[in-house]
Amino acid sequence: MVNELRPNEILLVEDDDVIREATAESLRRDGFEVRMAGTGPDGLAAFRDREPSLAILDVMLPGLGGVELCREIRRDSQVPIVFLSARTDAIDIVLGLEAGADDYVTKPFEPAVLAARVRAALRRARPAPMPDGGVDRVGPVAIDRAGHVVTKDSVPLALTPTEYRLLAELMDNPGVALDRAALLERVWGYGWAGDSRLVDVHIQRLRAKIEDDPTNPELVLTVRGVGYKLARS
Amino acid sequence: MSLRLKLALAIATIAGLVAGVTGLVVYDREKADRLDRARRSVAQTVRIYAEVLSDPNLARTPPAGAIVEPADSENPQIPPDLRLQLTANPEDAKAPPDKHPDSHVYSEIASASGIPIVIAGTRLPNGDRVYASRSFLADANALADLRVALVQVCIGGALLGAMLGFAVSLLLGRRLRRQVTLARRLAAGDLDARLNPRGGDEIAQLGRALDEMAEALSRKLGELDEAAEREKRFSSDVAHELRTPVTGLVAAAALLDDSRAAGMVRERASALAALVEDLLEVMRLESGELPRLDPFDLARLVRDVVHLRLPGADVDAPQELAVLNDSRRVERIVANLLDNARRHGRPPVQVRVLADGGDALIVVRDHGDGFGGFLPHAGERFALARPERGGGTGLGLAICRGQARIIGATLDLRDDGGAVALLRMPSAVTARPTPVQTALELA
Numbered sequence: 001m002v003n004e005l006r007p008n009e010i011l012l013v014e015d016d017d018v019i020r021e022a023t024a025e026s027l028r029r030d031g032f033e034v035r036m037a038g039t040g041p042d043g044l045a046a047f048r049d050r051e052p053s054l055a056i057l058d059v060m061l062p063g064l065g066g067v068e069l070c071r072e073i074r075r076d077s078q079v080p081i082v083f084l085s086a087r088t089d090a091i092d093i094v095l096g097l098e099a100g101a102d103d104y105v106t107k108p109f110e111p112a113v114l115a116a117r118v119r120a121a122l123r124r125a126r127p128a129p130m131p132d133g134g135v136d137r138v139g140p141v142a143i144d145r146a147g148h149v150v151t152k153d154s155v156p157l158a159l160t161p162t163e164y165r166l167l168a169e170l171m172d173n174p175g176v177a178l179d180r181a182a183l184l185e186r187v188w189g190y191g192w193a194g195d196s197r198l199v200d201v202h203i204q205r206l207r208a209k210i211e212d213d214p215t216n217p218e219l220v221l222t223v224r225g226v227g228y229k230l231a232r233s
Numbered sequence: 234m235s236l237r238l239k240l241a242l243a244i245a246t247i248a249g250l251v252a253g254v255t256g257l258v259v260y261d262r263e264k265a266d267r268l269d270r271a272r273r274s275v276a277q278t279v280r281i282y283a284e285v286l287s288d289p290n291l292a293r294t295p296p297a298g299a300i301v302e303p304a305d306s307e308n309p310q311i312p313p314d315l316r317l318q319l320t321a322n323p324e325d326a327k328a329p330p331d332k333h334p335d336s337h338v339y340s341e342i343a344s345a346s347g348i349p350i351v352i353a354g355t356r357l358p359n360g361d362r363v364y365a366s367r368s369f370l371a372d373a374n375a376l377a378d379l380r381v382a383l384v385q386v387c388i389g390g391a392l393l394g395a396m397l398g399f400a401v402s403l404l405l406g407r408r409l410r411r412q413v414t415l416a417r418r419l420a421a422g423d424l425d426a427r428l429n430p431r432g433g434d435e436i437a438q439l440g441r442a443l444d445e446m447a448e449a450l451s452r453k454l455g456e457l458d459e460a461a462e463r464e465k466r467f468s469s470d471v472a473h474e475l476r477t478p479v480t481g482l483v484a485a486a487a488l489l490d491d492s493r494a495a496g497m498v499r500e501r502a503s504a505l506a507a508l509v510e511d512l513l514e515v516m517r518l519e520s521g522e523l524p525r526l527d528p529f530d531l532a533r534l535v536r537d538v539v540h541l542r543l544p545g546a547d548v549d550a551p552q553e554l555a556v557l558n559d560s561r562r563v564e565r566i567v568a569n570l571l572d573n574a575r576r577h578g579r580p581p582v583q584v585r586v587l588a589d590g591g592d593a594l595i596v597v598r599d600h601g602d603g604f605g606g607f608l609p610h611a612g613e614r615f616a617l618a619r620p621e622r623g624g625g626t627g628l629g630l631a632i633c634r635g636q637a638r639i640i641g642a643t644l645d646l647r648d649d650g651g652a653v654a655l656l657r658m659p660s661a662v663t664a665r666p667t668p669v670q671t672a673l674e675l676a
Contacts, residue, residue, distance in 0.1 A: 217465050
């Protein structure tokens with residue numbers, strides 16, 4: 001893999017010509033560089049050819065479905081992935097999130113909305129300073145906010161930017177129960193139109209990476225009826 | 234009166250009548266028989282008396298038991314009718330007694346001091362009359378016994394009939410009740426219910442007819458369901474198929490310049506996209522979705538949605554109102570209500586959030602013309618209040634109602650100096666520093 005990272009390069013995989021061309025053009029006008037692919041296999045090849053800073057995948061793709069493609073990309077990359085789905089196809093949304101996507105936009109979408117979601121996803125990848133009261137360690141897990149790195153027992157963990165921001169948000173408020181709406185707003189940048197499944201699926205993925213036993217979490221705890229909180233160490 | 238009772242009564246009456254009529258006939262025959270025998274026997278005796286008394290060779294002493302009444306006198310023991318018959322027919326007297334053995338003997342039932350007797354008499358050649366009598370008491374007693382027995386049979390028959398009728402009607406009733414049960418089950422929507430009756434009587438026929446009706450009904454409803462399903466699938470397919478071109482259209486329209494014409498295209502493309510989205514949402518609402526319950530602050534949600542959708546509206550809400558519900562659906566409802574107020578109402582638009590008992594209330598009130606005659610149709614699909622105005626998809630309130638149904642809330646619409654929409658949802662968890670208000674103040 002040639003790793004020649006361009007900070008604003010987006011890979012857009014969408015099979016409909018008009019949606020692909022017009023969306024790409026909109027994103028370009030918003031200042032992004034856009035590469036395009038029309039099928040799943042082409043998308044995967046383009047991704048492996050050069051890793052973009054973010055990928056937009058349509059769920060319905062010929063050859064290799066968007067969910068499959070997402071899973072393939074997640075094998076060895078943590079770039080933010082936003083996928084395009086139908087609001088009515090709840091199953092696709094859950095499958096996409098579980099396959100490793102960070103966010104989704106439902107069709108038909110306004111290009112401006114997509115651009116906002118893309119910017120929010122990219123923002124998560126940037127370092128943010130620790131506020132007062134925050135911690136940089138819980139149990140064996142430590143966060144290096146400047147280096148944007150999380151380690152467990154000093155071994156670096158491969159977290160996606162979204163997983164990183166979720167953990168950082170919890171570590172900024174140790175012991176405080178954060179409800180899903182607050183997490184949606186602070187991590188994803190949603191007002192009220194967010195889907196709380198985003199939070200639940202990402203918490204599961206975060207636990208799978210940092211907990212010793214993800215089914216018996218000791219670091220990221222569920223607060224019944226509210227949301228989640230970081231255990232006080 | 235239940236059918237069982239009616240049948241029992243009818244059968245009892247018939248049984249009683251049959252027993253009664255039969256008894257009467259039997260009694261009549263028996264009585265006539267006994268009388269006939271008594272008359273014959275008394276007539277025989279009178280004939281012997283007459284022969285003895287007419288025979289010149291025999292002593293003219295009347296035999297014991299015979300009553301001789303001289304021609305010119307009347308014995309008070311003799312019934313006058315009998316005497317009249319004997320005296321009124323002089324022809325008989327001339328004929329020799331042996332030639333007409335019975336014609337000149339008359340008999341009568343009389344009562345001698347309470348004891349029934351049969352008395353017969355004849356005229357002797359000399360004009361005297363001779364009578365013989367015999368007690369009918371034994372026969373009368375026998376007849377009385379027979380009467381009692383017959384009345385008993387009559388009553389017994391009626392009782393037996395009633396019991397039989399009751400038993401028959403129980404059977405009949407049970408069969409009929411099974412049909413009633415079947416009809417009720419059908420009415421309740423269990424279209425697979427069948428009786429499968431045995432036998433060929435009218436009740437079995439009725440049962441079979443019911444089964445056939447159920448069969449036809451279930452077939453018809455199945456066809457209708459299928460048609461409705463096909464129509465739903467078609468609408469859903471249309472909406473799905475529309476999504477890709479509309480998405481492309483919206484994306485492409487966004488690239489156009491800032492000219493008036495381009496603005497018109499963009500605006501219409503967005504309206505089309507909104508319509509497709511609303512249509513798909515309505516389809517999804519009908520597919521039986523479940524809410525996703527999370528705790529959230531309703532006051533904050535409403536403030537945020539108002540800020541996004543209708544910043545000019547007045548919000549009157551507590552600092553915080555924690556509820557457990559599906560925040561996305563609540564947000565959809567509030568957003569649609571605000572859009573309606575903006576499109577169809579007039580400012581000022583007032584939004585209130587409050588706790589009422591265990592419920593949370595959201596009231597959106599504008600000061601326009603209200604729903605008016607549209608009120609009964611509000612919430613139907615594509616029921617547009619004023620087609621020439623507005624610009625909504627006509628699905629907003631239908632979506633509100635559908636979402637409200639899914640989250641267990643009720644949506645009341647009414648006119649009160651403008652359009653008023655009241656969303657009441659269960660499970661307000663806690664309210665913090667709340668201006669004290671009740672739902673009554675709103676009404």
